[in-house]
Amino acid sequence: MRNKIRAGLLAALIFAPAIAISSMGNAQDRAPEAPAPSTPALPPVDEADEKSLKSVADFDAIADQTERSIAIFQETGKVLLHPRCVNCHPAGDRPLQGMDMHLHQPPVRRGDANFGEPGMMCNTCHGPANVPVVAQSENIQSIPGNPNWHLAPIEMAWQGRSLGDICRQIKDEDRNGGKTLAELVDHMANDDLVGWGWHPGKGREPVPGTQKQFGELYKAWAATGAHCPDS
Template sequence: MKRLRSATGLLVALGLPLAVSAAAPAQEAAKPALPLKAVSDFDSIADETKRSVAIFEETGKVLQHPRCVNCHPAGDRPLQNMNMTLHQPPVFRGEANFGLPGMQCTTCHGPANVDVVAQAEGIQSIPGDPNWHLAPIEMAWQGKTLAEICVQIKDQNRNGGKTLAEIVEHMGKDHLVGWGWNPGKGREPVPGTQEQFGALYEAWAATGAHCPAG
């Protein structure tokens, strides 16, 4: 894929006013990923239910990170940056969570991250993934406690019909989920690695998939 010359150039190509770029919040300074505890770090918790809850709480470092919540908004607009501001330019989820006709996610987001050569407004890269889209509104995490998210993740009416085993597979192997650890230049990744995250989910399921108290 060709690199975009600048964020401003992208707006011009889309026929959008340059004022949109000026209004966009500056991209956050990139930081190294924070760690996640290993499954073995929870072996000292003898009570299986308490161990299961502790493991899930560790995964909350990822689930409640802005990198994930931005794509699981409570409304019809995605969020962006570490302060989770509304996406600029203004876009909406549409019926299939891929945006509205004429302004779908793929209008700007390609199959991979693209570095911006001539940076504008602090934007260093444009995010991308082959399946870039918003999570369905039933999977909204914004504003919810970790306990509420846990119950939601296990609810097949709100998790895309996935079994617990499929949830474990999704968290540990899904490419779009994995974007959180590879968010492109200028963005803070979620803690740990996807492999560690998947291992925690496997251990959580094996210990009964218990949720924190509300």
């Protein structure tokens, strides 16, 4: 009996390093996930200002209409470039998570229709509403949800793009789902999935202001010519 135990221990000592080396080799053979491109940040602003949105009236003092239009759109950038929005407008096939915009875990992919792939669809985990998570990690206090939870199409990717590029992309009907400017205003002001950004569930920072304020800014931007910043 003792001999059998010793033989077993000896085999373990012999083969364990080989298995470990083999596993390391396999891991090295697999290409690492490419790092996500960073999204340009807005210029530094006061923290309180960063978490709020100015009203349309705050831009009335800008006499030049083009400059006023650009300034209004830059204000909406507080929402557009916020991780709550960029995470669902990734430049790759995987959604992002968190304020640091890391790759989504588990490693789901967008799929052909942007709702995930068979066996790992978005609604596998994301239901019609946010769900609180009890007695789990402090970093996961709720699971986000919406009846229409999905990724924005790849042509609507915002990750890694400047606010000016996003502005021009938003106006391009070939890259915005065929929406007119009026339809864009309505989408930003009233779409329920857009509105989730202000109600992201426990443990997540909402985007600045309110959807009503955001919609009013978008309407004013369109009314002043829908001009875009250079960058």
